[in-house]
Amino acid sequence: xxxxxGAAGLCLRGACAAxxxxxxxxxxxxxxxxxxxxxxxxxxxxxxxxxxxxxxxGHPQCLDFxxxxxxxxxxxFCGQYxxxxxxxxxxxxxxxxxxxxxxxQLEVAGHDLCEDSLKExxxxxxxxxxxxxxxxxDPHTPVRELPGLCFDFCSEFHSKCGHVVKYLTGNQxxxxxxxxxxxxFCSMVDLSDQDYCYPNVLxxxxxxxxxxxxxxxxxxxLQLCLxxxxxxxxxxxxxxxSGDDTHRLFIAEQVGFVxxxxxxxxxxxxxxxxxxxxxxxxxxxGDERGLLGMxxxxxxxxxxxxxxxYSIQVNSKLEKVRVxxxxxxxxxxxxxxxxxxxxxxEIEEPAANHNGGQxxxxxxxxxxxxxxxxxxxxxxxxxxxxxxNRSALLGKVLRIDVDGSDVRSRKQYRIPKDxxxxxxxxxxxxxxxxxxxxxxxxxxxxxxxxxxxxxGRIFCGDVGQNRYExxxxxxKGGNYxxxxxxxxxxxxxxxxxxxxxxxxxxxxxxxxxxxxxxxGGYVYRGCESPNLNGLYxxxxxxxxxIMALEEDKVTGSWKERSVCMGDTKTxxxxxxxxxxxxxxxxxxxxxxxxxxxxxxxxxxAMSPTGTVFKFMDPSRRAPPGKCxxxxxxxxxxxxxxxxxxxxxxxxxxxxxxTRPPQRTFKVTNKPSSSRGRPTMAKxxxxxxAGTESKAKWKSPVENQLKRVKKxxxxxxxxxxxxxxxxxxxxxxxTTAKEIQPKNAQKxxxxxxxxxxxxxxxxxxxxxxxxxxxxxxxxxxxxxxQGVINKRxxxxxxxxxxQVKGKKGSNDFLF
Numbered sequence: 001x002x003x004x005x006g007a008a009g010l011c012l013r014g015a016c017a018a019x020x021x022x023x024x025x026x027x028x029x030x031x032x033x034x035x036x037x038x039x040x041x042x043x044x045x046x047x048x049x050x051x052x053x054x055x056x057x058g059h060p061q062c063l064d065f066x067x068x069x070x071x072x073x074x075x076x077f078c079g080q081y082x083x084x085x086x087x088x089x090x091x092x093x094x095x096x097x098x099x100x101x102x103x104x105q106l107e108v109a110g111h112d113l114c115e116d117s118l119k120e121x122x123x124x125x126x127x128x129x130x131x132x133x134x135x136x137x138d139p140h141t142p143v144r145e146l147p148g149l150c151f152d153f154c155s156e157f158h159s160k161c162g163h164v165v166k167y168l169t170g171n172q173x174x175x176x177x178x179x180x181x182x183x184x185f186c187s188m189v190d191l192s193d194q195d196y197c198y199p200n201v202l203x204x205x206x207x208x209x210x211x212x213x214x215x216x217x218x219x220x221x222l223q224l225c226l227x228x229x230x231x232x233x234x235x236x237x238x239x240x241x242s243g244d245d246t247h248r249l250f251i252a253e254q255v256g257f258v259x260x261x262x263x264x265x266x267x268x269x270x271x272x273x274x275x276x277x278x279x280x281x282x283x284x285x286g287d288e289r290g291l292l293g294m295x296x297x298x299x300x301x302x303x304x305x306x307x308x309x310y311s312i313q314v315n316s317k318l319e320k321v322r323v324x325x326x327x328x329x330x331x332x333x334x335x336x337x338x339x340x341x342x343x344x345x346e347i348e349e350p351a352a353n354h355n356g357g358q359x360x361x362x363x364x365x366x367x368x369x370x371x372x373x374x375x376x377x378x379x380x381x382x383x384x385x386x387x388x389n390r391s392a393l394l395g396k397v398l399r400i401d402v403d404g405s406d407v408r409s410r411k412q413y414r415i416p417k418d419x420x421x422x423x424x425x426x427x428x429x430x431x432x433x434x435x436x437x438x439x440x441x442x443x444x445x446x447x448x449x450x451x452x453x454x455x456g457r458i459f460c461g462d463v464g465q466n467r468y469e470x471x472x473x474x475x476k477g478g479n480y481x482x483x484x485x486x487x488x489x490x491x492x493x494x495x496x497x498x499x500x501x502x503x504x505x506x507x508x509x510x511x512x513x514x515x516x517x518x519x520g521g522y523v524y525r526g527c528e529s530p531n532l533n534g535l536y537x538x539x540x541x542x543x544x545x546i547m548a549l550e551e552d553k554v555t556g557s558w559k560e561r562s563v564c565m566g567d568t569k570t571x572x573x574x575x576x577x578x579x580x581x582x583x584x585x586x587x588x589x590x591x592x593x594x595x596x597x598x599x600x601x602x603x604x605a606m607s608p609t610g611t612v613f614k615f616m617d618p619s620r621r622a623p624p625g626k627c628x629x630x631x632x633x634x635x636x637x638x639x640x641x642x643x644x645x646x647x648x649x650x651x652x653x654x655x656x657x658t659r660p661p662q663r664t665f666k667v668t669n670k671p672s673s674s675r676g677r678p679t680m681a682k683x684x685x686x687x688x689a690g691t692e693s694k695a696k697w698k699s700p701v702e703n704q705l706k707r708v709k710k711x712x713x714x715x716x717x718x719x720x721x722x723x724x725x726x727x728x729x730x731x732x733x734t735t736a737k738e739i740q741p742k743n744a745q746k747x748x749x750x751x752x753x754x755x756x757x758x759x760x761x762x763x764x765x766x767x768x769x770x771x772x773x774x775x776x777x778x779x780x781x782x783x784x785q786g787v788i789n790k791r792x793x794x795x796x797x798x799x800x801x802q803v804k805g806k807k808g809s810n811d812f813l814f
Contacts, residue, residue: 058129058206058207058208058210058211058215059129059132059569059570059572060128060129060211060212060619061128061129061130061131061132061136061137061572061573062086062128062130062131063086063125063130063131063134063136063143064086064624065131065136065573065574066573066621067573067617067618067619067620067621068084068085068086068128068211068212068620068621069084069085069086069088069620069621069622069623069624070083070084070212070530070620070623071085071087071088071089071092071623072088072089072623072626073089074089075087075089075092075126076089076092076093076096077092077093077095077096077099077119077123078092078095078119078122078123078125078126080123080126081123081126081127081128084128084211084212084620085126085127085128085130086125086126086127086128086130087125087126088623088624088625091125091126092126095122095123095125095126098122099118099119099122102118102164102167102168103115103118105167106163106164106167111163111164112160112161112163114160114161114163114164117157117160117161117164118161118164118168120198120199121146121147121149121157121168121198122168124147124198125147127147127198127201128211128212129196129201129207130147132148132191132193132196132201133147133148133191133196133197133198133201134147134148135148135191137572140653144189145168145169145170145171145174146165146168146169146174146189147189147198148189148190148191148196148197148198149186149189149190149197149198150190150191150194150197150198150199150200151186151187151190153197153198153199154185154186154189154190155182155186158178158182158185158186159182162178162179162182162185165178165185166178173188174188174189195207212531212619212620213531213619213620214531214532214617214619214620215566215570215618215619217564217566217567219562219564220562221562221563221564222548222561222562222563222564223564223565223566223567223570223571223618224546224563224564224565224566224615224616224617224618225565225566225570225571225573225576225577225578225615225616225617225618225650226565226576226577226578226579226580226613226614226615226616227575227576227577227613227614227616228577228611228612228613228614228645228646228647229249229261229265229596229612229613229614229643230249230251230261230267230611230612230643231610231611231612231644231645231646231647232608232610232646233251233253233259233598233600233608233610233611233612234253234254234255234257234604234605234606234607234608234610235253235254235255235290235585235600235603235604235605235607235610236251236252236253236254236585236586236598236600236610236611236612237252237253237254237290237291237292237357237585237586237598238251238252238292238293238294238586238588238598239251239252239586239588239596239598239612240294240295240296240588241296241589241590241591242296242300242301242306242591243296243298243300243301243591244296244300244301244632245301245591245631245632246333246591246631246632246634247263247590247591247592247629247631248260248261248262248263248334248634249261249590250272250294251598251612252273252291252294253291253605253610254279254281254290254291254292254605255276255279255281255290255291255605255606256273256274256275256276256277256278256279256281256290256291256310257271257273257274257275257276257291258271258272258273258274258275258291258294258336259271259272260272260334262634262636262640263631263634265642265643266640266641266642266643267640267641267643268334268636268638268639268640268641269638269639269640269641270334270335270638270639271335272334272335272336273308273326273335273336273338274338275291275308275310278310278312279291279310279311279312280310280311280312280313280319281311281605282605283604283605283606284604285602285603285604286603287352287604287605288352288353288354288355289311289319289352289355290310290311290605291308291309291310291311292309292310292311292321292355292356292357292358293307293308293309293310293323293356293357293358293359293370294306294307294308294309294359295307295359295360295361295367296361297361297402298361298365300328303327304327304328305325305326305327305402306325306326306327306328306336307323307324307325307326307344307359307367307402308323308324308326308359309321309322309323309356309357309358309359309369310322310324311349311355312346318348319348319349319352320346320347320348320349321346321347321349321355321356321357321371322343322345322346323343323344323345323346323359323369324341324342324343324344325340325341325342325344325402325412326340326341326342327340332637333634333635334634334635334636334637334638342412343412344400344402344411344412344413345369345400345412345413347371347393347394349374349375349394350374350375350376350381351374351375351376352375353372353375353376353438354372354373354374354375354376354437354438354463355371355372355375355438356369356370356371356372356438356439356440357370357372357440358370358439358440358441358442358460360442360443360444360458361444362399362444362456362458363444363455363456364416365401365403366399366400366401366402366416367399367400367401367402367413368397368398368399368432368442368458368474369397369398369399369400369430370396370397370398370436370439370442370460371393371394371395371396371398372394372395372437372438372439373385373386373387373394373395373436373437373438373482373483374386374394374395377465378465378483378491378492379395379437379482379483381394384483384495385482385483387434387435387436387437387482387483388434388435388479388482388483388484388495390421390424390426390427390428390431390434391426391427391428392428393428393430393431395434395435395436395437395482396428396430396431396432396433396434396436397431397432397433397434397436397439397474398430398431398432399416399419399430399432400413400414400415400416400430401413401414401415401416415429415430418476419431419432420432420476420477421477432474432476432477433474433475433476433477433478433479433480434478434479434480435478435479435480435481435482435484435503436460436462436472436480436482437462437463437464437465437482437483437486438462438463439460439461439462439463439472439520440461440462440463440517440518440519440520440541441460441461441519441520441521441586441587442458442459442460442461442474442520443458443459443520443521443522443523443587443589444456444457444458445457445458445459445522445523445525446523446525446593447525448525448533448534449525449527449533449593453553454523454534454551457473457523458473458474459471459472459473459474459520459521459522459523459536460472460473460474460520461518461519461520461521461538462480462482462506462518463517463518464486464487464509464512464516464518465483465486465491466486466512467486467487467489467511467512468486468487468488468489468509468510468511468512469487469509469510469512469514469515469516469517469518469540470486470487470506470508470509470518471506471507471508471509471518471520471536471538471549471558472504472506472507473507475504478504479501479502479503479504480503480504480506481501481503481504481505483495484496484498484501484503485501485503487506487509487510488505488506488509507549507557507558508549508558508560510547510560514540514543514545514547515539515540515541515542515543515545516540516541516542516543517540517541517542518538518539518540518541519538519539519540519541519584519585519586519587519597520538520587521536521537521538521539521587521595521597522536522537522587522588522589522595523535523536523537524536524537524593524595524615525589525593526589526592526593526594526595526627527592527593527594527622527626527627528594528616528621528622528627529594529615529616529617529620529621529622530617530620530621530622531617531619531620532595532615532617534550534551535548535549535550535561536548536549536550536551536558537563537587537595537615538587539584539587539597540584541583541584541585541603542583543582544580544581544582544583544584544599546563546564546584546597547560547561547562547563548560548561548562548563549561565578565579565580566578566618568650570618571618571650572650572651573618573650573651574649574651574653575649576616576618576649576650576651577613577647577648577649577650578650579647580597580599580611580613581599581600581601581609581610581611582599582601583599583600583601583602583603584597584598584599585598585599585600585603585610586598588612591629592627592629594614594615595614595615596612596613596614596615597612597613597615598610598611598612598613599611599613611646611647
């Protein structure tokens, strides 16, 4: 009795629920306790368990300790997970190969094949909950070789296919137990959480209803996680890439330094740029002056030109903002030439705040400059303020051509011929848009990766006065309302009701109950988090809140999507964190389009608490290999400082679990004669001058095998066994080689409805290329091993061809 109660207590404390089941079954076997006592204990256990169990909370996770994904094309073997899971075609083929190795062993041994059950178990590696099924959530514990099987399913499997266990695992205890005692074996492979054992994991609505979608917290906010990219920075005001295929990150500090971070996370010891002697800044918290903007020329890879925007002080009194051009050093690609500065534009600042600071190049190749309204409160300069005065450069979006100069005006730039106010004698020709207060952080939308929708749009966050913060999309000649309006509301009543205002309303505005200083962001167009594509993600400096907007493409309106940091369960992946510093200074994207933000815990230009965080959606990722990009060589002349994380991760570990190596078998060449299998001879030819090794039937036999299972003939309605790795069932239309004549110049896939085997051939052209590569690898393997183990194959209205998979490679030049 004490043993049973102890088992119940152990289960209730989170240990294996199967332990109690095993104890009760053993009690029944030995008849140690009356049946009514056993039933009473079971009833008590169920009542206690149901009262303490928390609601099901999905956490899809693969054996590589990353989120699941949507495979790029059809899976030939584990097709039940081709919509969403943990296998691409390469992994699917590897599982199929292991499956057929086991089938060959079973045939040689004269055992019942148990094909369907064997396939079900092996395909759980592709389940979106594979990490749960194989107990891989904890990287410090060994990963199972068998997935967690629910007790009822396991019992049925054991009774019919217990002899298969020794081919699935090398664990001697499991093998011995499977031969002796079903109850103990099934208790060992069961899971403590019955929601996740197979096949219960497929039946749970809570686990599968929103599979692959961004996880939502109880309040409805989208749960995202973060990784730490850089730290120890003094008010990092911006991060950008140079667009030259080196995938370097350039991070600027407010005090005037720009640092280079390499793709491996390390930072170069010497700064790319040191403007600390010229930049005006102070240690006062919240001081807006300093190095504020930077932009690389679209042709930076060829001309080495870049531009900076910073605060200066003249004669210890007059303050200005300056836009300058500089060039990279001829001798070091990771260092700017300190003597190359050429001043393009200077604008006097009447106050210390509202300095603007954004620089960016539009898709038209022109440089856009975003200035503040001059500072103080309510834009008190002149009758209408600087923002509404088109003859002033403050409170504007300026557009200039930096690829030429104007000799007559002695300017280091030209005015684009289509700037909107060239014909207005009372307007500065540089003005592209006006009526802005203090736009802090703007970005250019890359556009949808497939359709290019949204390409070239410029998004800005415009900081408000007393009540509202807003997000705007900049258009040529647009008036964004300030100081007449703040957000959607009137600020200056006289200006607001002026019929000539004709202002463009923001796409979104929020009150100061939410935040008091908007930080503009980016439309996510990266590869790693497909769910985020099209979301405009931004934040608030004062409240530390991260928000998102989603566009309704039909109406053109934008709807707010609340964003929050994922809870502990959601972010339980190595290296992920679910917290950040409060003061969000800027957002950024790298050369691949992945999105980041920069924040600090103390907003002083001298405080080294700035950190760069990268967004990550824990619900879904891109297929393996899709987002890998080659980069150009970065020649490093100085010392590299390795990245040392400082933020506490959710799992407090960056380790990934290591899986025991998969079992391989050497198939006996001579199959058991009792199986009545046909023999197959292979003709091997060395690969020379493009020749290939081919496998042919010595004597093809059609429909001659009919298996006998428990004394009954298998009828034609029985589910067919899955194909071998990479194999295509022979039919009239199987591969591109069979569709076209031998000397055909071009392969053309038939329509889907006319190709019965198309389910197994998702892309005919790609399949043909894969077949050629696979055959080449198979021949190399033959040459190294000297012989290919002969396989015995069942024939049932088809023949199978074996195709070896070829591993891909991605080389990086760092």
